[in-house]
Amino acid sequence: MAIEGLLVERQGGVLRITFDRPDRLNALTAPLVDAATEQVLVAADDGTRVILLTGSGRAFSAGADVGPDGAAPGLDTLDAANRFTMALTTSPLPVVAAVNGVAAGVGCSFALAADITVAKESASFMLAFTKIGLMPDGGASLLVPAAVGRARAARMALLAEKVPAPRAAEWGLIADVVPDDDFDAYIEGLVGQLAAGAPRALAATKAIINAATIDALPNILAAERAGQGPLLESEDFAEGVTAFQEKRAAQFTGR
Numbered sequence: 001m002a003i004e005g006l007l008v009e010r011q012g013g014v015l016r017i018t019f020d021r022p023d024r025l026n027a028l029t030a031p032l033v034d035a036a037t038e039q040v041l042v043a044a045d046d047g048t049r050v051i052l053l054t055g056s057g058r059a060f061s062a063g064a065d066v067g068p069d070g071a072a073p074g075l076d077t078l079d080a081a082n083r084f085t086m087a088l089t090t091s092p093l094p095v096v097a098a099v100n101g102v103a104a105g106v107g108c109s110f111a112l113a114a115d116i117t118v119a120k121e122s123a124s125f126m127l128a129f130t131k132i133g134l135m136p137d138g139g140a141s142l143l144v145p146a147a148v149g150r151a152r153a154a155r156m157a158l159l160a161e162k163v164p165a166p167r168a169a170e171w172g173l174i175a176d177v178v179p180d181d182d183f184d185a186y187i188e189g190l191v192g193q194l195a196a197g198a199p200r201a202l203a204a205t206k207a208i209i210n211a212a213t214i215d216a217l218p219n220i221l222a223a224e225r226a227g228q229g230p231l232l233e234s235e236d237f238a239e240g241v242t243a244f245q246e247k248r249a250a251q252f253t254g255r
Contacts, residue, residue, distance in 0.1 A: 002051040005032040007056070013049035013195040015039065015093075019107075022057025027065035028106060030073075031197050033080040040087040042093075048242055049195040051091065052187070053114060054098040055107075058093075063128060064107020065237040072241045075225070082221045083105045089217060090208055092203035094194045098187045099165070099174070103129045107184050109138025112147065115206055117174040118190065119165035120183045125173060127160045132240030132254060135224065142220040146213045147173050 007018040019026035019038050043051055055061050064081075088095050088110070092132040097114035104126040111117050111125070119125075127144065129136050136144070136157050145153035148171045156163060169177040178186045194202065210217075231237055235255040243250035 002120055002233070003032075003035045005029070009214055010046075010048065011046065012192075014052055014191050015043045015048040015050070016052045016054070018053075019061050022055075022059070024065065024067060025059035025062035025102065026055040026057070027062050027067060028077070028081075030076045030080040032076070033084050037080070037084045037087045040084070040147055044092050049197075049199060051088075051093050051095045051151065051190050052098060052191050053095060053110065054087075054187075055100055056066075057101070059101040059105025059107075060097070060099045060103040060111055061105075063107045063178070066132060066241050066244055069214050072232075072237070075229060077106075078137050078150050078225060078228055078232075079111065084226065085109060085113045085139040085221065086149040086218070089214065092199075092201050092219040094206060094226070095243055096187070096194065099123045099125075100183070102126065102162075104140040106140075109136070109140040115209075116190065116194075117156060118176045118183075118187060119174055119179060120162065121165055122179055122180050123165040123177075124162045125156075125165070126160060127157045128160050130158060130252070131160045132244055133234060133236035133238075133250070134240070135193060135227050137221075137224040137228050139217055141224055142214055142217055144173070145199070147171075150189050154232075165192070169249045197254065 005021045007020045009016040018073040078111050082129050095114040097117040097121035102124050103111040107127045108125050127136050129137045165177045168174045240250045
């Protein structure tokens, strides 16, 4: 099954969702994310046992599309992202994120919304929002500190530092890091193990872990939306997008 910008495959109880815009580092649009959400929502009723989320080419996802070929992202993109994060975290199915390259912005949020996140050794994670005058969204405001604590979350979010996969694993941001050459085989073994597991037990385990760690997610998503709305209308965001497109440092004024 093919959707523009998205590859969807079902085999052996595994639903594989691949962001497929490799020429744009799998930058995301609202329609693309909504299509991915629909796949997650119906998966529990079609015999799927595990969901695998990954990207084509050299990136998992560079985040929302702020490139020259389209309009800057707005609340429609944020709302689509929130729906996808909620779909991933509330699905009764285990979700694996196979992070094959950079996961930045809301792409990082999605990678961390999975139940088990595994990355190639060459991959990296980045909350790039402040680079373009925005704040984290897609649930990252909760997902990151729930994994690594307040100090490291603030460092990632405020400084927009790129965190290499080995450091992400050391911090506890992700479940594991795997040498690039071994990555595909490792992921296949992992999803195979989950697909063969007891579905009701896996669903109950996922639900209780999420209840203990990210129960506030709906409230945080609402708070992110309230905070992000004014930023999306700011001069700093317009400057951040222009600077990104022109590949120069942004000159922020606080307006």
